[in-house]
Amino acid sequence: MRWEIDLEAGDSVGAARKALAIQRDPGSWATVFTVQGEHQGAARVATVDLDPEGLDLSGTGTPEVELTG
Structure with a gap:
């Protein structure tokens, strides 16, 4: 990682x-991350927003995930 x-x-x-x-x-209020890795042998990139509603900076709420690649 x-x-x-x-x-x-x-x-x-x-x-x-x-x-x-x-x-x-x-x-820090950073809650959106780009995650790169492999899933089932294929390179994947995911954008993960840990606070899509802008209400919980702890990152423990329901995330929004967008996969690319």
């Missing part, structure tokens, strides 16, 4: 530090 984020930084260490700060931020 790999977590990726697009951001701007002066170098790779700075980018890693920014990403770590975002990942650990308890106030």
Whole structure:
């Protein structure tokens, strides 16, 4: 498993530090993720929205999943 984020930084260490700060931020509202992997031998990509209603930032509600690939 790999977590990726697009951001701007002066170098790779700075980018890693920014990403770590975002990942650990308890106030983060990131709830939509692109998940890449294999399912039954085929490459799959899923977009998972853990809070499609915008009501529960904990991510424990009913997710919305869109498969591609």
